[in-house]
Amino acid sequence: MYLLYSLRLAIQSLWREKWINLLSVLTIAAGLFMITLTFFVVYNIDLATKRLPARFSVMLYLNDGLSEQEAGSIIAQLKKNNAVEQARYIAKDKALEELKGVLKNADYILEGMDENPLPASIEIKLKKESVNIAGVKKVAAEIKKIKGIAEVEYGEQFLNSIHSIKGMAKAGSLSLIIIMSAGVIFVCYSTIKIAFYRRKEEIETFKLLGATRGFIRAPFVIEGSVLGISGGIASAAAAFVFYYVLFYKVTAAIPILKILVFPFETFPALPVAGLLLGIGGAVIALGRIRFS
Amino acid sequence: MIHFSNVTKFYERQAAIKNVTFSIEKGEMVFMTGPSGAGKSTLLKIIYLSEKPDEGSVTIAEWDLSKLKESSIPFLRRNIGVVFQDFRLLDNRNVFDNVAIALRIRGMLDSEIQDWVMEILKMVNLRHKADSFPQALSGGEQQRVVIARAIVGEPTILLADEPTGNLDTDTAAGITRLFKEINARGTTVVIATHNRELYRNTGRRVFRIDSGNIVGEEIG
Ligand SMILES: Nc1ncnc2c1ncn2[C@@H]1O[C@H](COP(=O)(O)OP(=O)(O)OP(=O)(O)O)[C@@H](O)[C@H]1O
Ligand SMILES: [Mg+2]
Numbered sequence: 001m002y003l004l005y006s007l008r009l010a011i012q013s014l015w016r017e018k019w020i021n022l023l024s025v026l027t028i029a030a031g032l033f034m035i036t037l038t039f040f041v042v043y044n045i046d047l048a049t050k051r052l053p054a055r056f057s058v059m060l061y062l063n064d065g066l067s068e069q070e071a072g073s074i075i076a077q078l079k080k081n082n083a084v085e086q087a088r089y090i091a092k093d094k095a096l097e098e099l100k101g102v103l104k105n106a107d108y109i110l111e112g113m114d115e116n117p118l119p120a121s122i123e124i125k126l127k128k129e130s131v132n133i134a135g136v137k138k139v140a141a142e143i144k145k146i147k148g149i150a151e152v153e154y155g156e157q158f159l160n161s162i163h164s165i166k167g168m169a170k171a172g173s174l175s176l177i178i179i180m181s182a183g184v185i186f187v188c189y190s191t192i193k194i195a196f197y198r199r200k201e202e203i204e205t206f207k208l209l210g211a212t213r214g215f216i217r218a219p220f221v222i223e224g225s226v227l228g229i230s231g232g233i234a235s236a237a238a239a240f241v242f243y244y245v246l247f248y249k250v251t252a253a254i255p256i257l258k259i260l261v262f263p264f265e266t267f268p269a270l271p272v273a274g275l276l277l278g279i280g281g282a283v284i285a286l287g288r289i290r291f292s
Numbered sequence: 293m294i295h296f297s298n299v300t301k302f303y304e305r306q307a308a309i310k311n312v313t314f315s316i317e318k319g320e321m322v323f324m325t326g327p328s329g330a331g332k333s334t335l336l337k338i339i340y341l342s343e344k345p346d347e348g349s350v351t352i353a354e355w356d357l358s359k360l361k362e363s364s365i366p367f368l369r370r371n372i373g374v375v376f377q378d379f380r381l382l383d384n385r386n387v388f389d390n391v392a393i394a395l396r397i398r399g400m401l402d403s404e405i406q407d408w409v410m411e412i413l414k415m416v417n418l419r420h421k422a423d424s425f426p427q428a429l430s431g432g433e434q435q436r437v438v439i440a441r442a443i444v445g446e447p448t449i450l451l452a453d454e455p456t457g458n459l460d461t462d463t464a465a466g467i468t469r470l471f472k473e474i475n476a477r478g479t480t481v482v483i484a485t486h487n488r489e490l491y492r493n494t495g496r497r498v499f500r501i502d503s504g505n506i507v508g509e510e511i512g
Contacts, residue, residue: 002399205380208342209441210370211397213363291365292344 006218013195014223021227024191028231028278031184032270033238035177042173044260049166053131056159060122060143061151074148075122083130083139088123092116119150133159181277184231188224188281196220196285213289221282228278232271239266293318293449293480294339299348301334301504308334310504311348318448321471321481323491323512326501332484333377335501336451339482340372341365353448370398373442377453377484379434381426387413388422391440398445412444415470431458439467443474450474452483456490464489 014021060078062071071089078087090098095118100107130139136159140152196203203216243262251257294316301309308331316322324332337343338350341357350357355368373394381390388409395405413419416436426434435458442450452471456464468490475481483490491498491512500508 002396004401005396202382202384205382206393206397207366208340208369208374208376208380209394209397210366210368210372210445212366215397215399291362292341 002215003218006215007222009219010222010226013199013219014226017195020194021191024187024227025230025234027187028184028227028274029234029238031180031187032231032235032274033242035180035273036235036239036266036270037242038173038176038180039266040262042169043263045166045169047261048259049162052162053126053128056126056131056155058124058126058136058140058143058152058154060124060149061153062120062122063148063150064119066120066148070148071120071122074146077146078122078124078143081139081142083126083135085125085127087125090121090123092118092120095119095121131159133163184228184274184277185281185284188227188278189285191227192220192224192282192285195223207289207291216289217283217286220286221279224278224280224282224285225275226278228274228276228281229271230274231278232274235274236267236270239270293320293353294482295349295351296335296338297349297351299338299345299350301331301338301343302346303334307504309338309345312504312506313348314499314506316480316482318480319475319478321475321494321496322483323494323496323498324482324484324501325486325488325491325498326507328486330501331504332501333453334504336374336453336482336484339449339451340369340374370445371447372449372451373445373447375435375438375442375450375452375455377457379426379438381434381437383426386423386425387418387429387437390426390437391444394441394445409440409444412440415443416440417466432460432463435459436463436467439470443470446479448479450479450481452481452485454485454487455483456485456487461489 060074062074068089068091075087075089078084093116096110096116099118100110103109124143126136126139130136136154136156140154143149144152206216246257246260247262296312296314299309299312300307312335324335326332334343338345339352341360345357352368353371355364360368382393385393391412392402392405392409395409410419410422413422416439418433418436418440421429421433421437426437429437435455439452439455442452450471455471456467459467464487471481471483485491494512496512498510498512499506500510
């Protein structure tokens with residue numbers, strides 16, 4: 001096999017243009033690092049919105065004067081609904097207690113009220129799959145039909161905005177990742193293209209001596225791979241510094257940031273991504289090798 | 293081994309080869325001679341597939357060039373050793389590497405080629421220059437490196453385009469002897485040259501070429 005010789009040619013070429021190649025590697029690393037940051041942001045938005053369904057609830061306010069039995073039958077009906085995970089009855093006085101709990105020292109607000117103004121209610125949690133705009137609307141409409149329910153309340157506004165934030169973040173980050181990837185490919189492409197043109201004469205001679213396409217391409221594909229992997233490793237190092245600073249230094253000052261998650265798969269994924277983009281750039285730069 | 297049938301080659305509407313027909317058999321040694329610009333190099337280029345004929349058909353060792361797949365070209369070329377008129381040496385590689393490249397292209401490892409390349413360099417009297425770079429060689433030395441590279445792969449066809457252009461009479465005679473030896477081992481040899489000395493009294497066929505035509509054939 002000629003691959004050993006190709007490797008030698010690649011190393012020679014990489015070394016001959018070491019400064020330009022170093023610059024390319026740093027550019028690739030910067031691109032991959034920005035992809036990492038983007039990914040980190042969406043990943044956490046995604047996580048946050050995934051945790052949401054567990055907290056999301058729909059409140060059903062019951063008609064005044066409903067007996068516990070009537071409330072019980074409403075709960076039974078609710079539980080028949082496929083979208084409902086659980087339903088919890090909150091009696092009038094319980095609701096008042098909860099409100100007092102929330103108000104704590106400010107419970108003087110309630111002073112002088114001789115009658116409990118709060119209605120009895122049922123809090124329902126929906127199954128994960130149903131916590132989306134369409135799903136919640138549908139359930140709300142169905143529940144409203146049940147007799148004895150005065151009002152259905154859920155954070156429609158909230159749900160809408162979460163949905164659009166998530167959509168925008170996804171679309172924005174996806175386009176950023178695509179642009180950045182194209183940028184990384186382009187850096188590899190132009191670096192390899194330059195190397196190829198510099199050796200055009202020699203390649204013509206190789207062809208006349210009977211070199212195959214594989215023999216001609218291999219050193220450049222190796223060069224592209226080395227640039228890509230090096231960029232990937234450098235960006236992984238940068239990502240690690242970012243991770244370290246964020247989770248060990250910044251969180252000490254701003255503890256809430258501890259809820260952020262940095263996926264560890266990023267570290268091995270970066271060199272692999274660099275490799276693939278590097279090979280891609282090299283292959284595009286080489287194009288079709290013609291013999292006649 | 294090499295068959296041209298009504299071959300024409302144009303360069304910018306100017307025919308460099310005009311309706312040429314000839315046959316060279318396996319194991320032959322043939323000379324092509326004629327004035328500068330006659331079309332000798334163009335003929336050889338067609339044989340080693342560097343130029344495509346515009347008309348006519350060419351067959352090299354059973355391969356009809358018009359039907360040859362592009363991906364097969366390298367493998368056909370490996371059977372054809374070429375002494376290029378313009379040398380085509382790699383300036384950034386030493387003599388050893390310039391010769392060895394013909395074998396490396398075939399996927400051979402350094403350990404396999406080391407002795408063989410040195411052997412060939414000895415044949416062209418350049419063993420002592422193995423580590424020199426082409427710029428540090430005389431014209432004749434460079435020419436011999438090209439010859440070494442052409443024969444190191446033991447091709448079935450050897451094409452030599454003005455192989456003694458830069459050589460003194462004695463060295464030229466030595467190279468001719470080398471070509472004869474290679475030919476004696478069964479390699480078909482085609483030599484394009486202005487140098488009468490090369491083919492005089494060889495008893496080989498000599499094609500006289502002028503303005504893209506074969507205007508005569510004689511025995512040298
Ligand atoms: N690449 C090219 N483009 C245009 N014309 C060319 C090209 N190569 C050769 N020619 C022309 O084709 C004709 C034949 O050239 P060729 O190189 O075959 O001559 P030659 O017989 O080898 O000459 P010499 O003895 O000087 O090497 C010449 O008129 C030359 O100008
Ligand atoms: Mg010529």
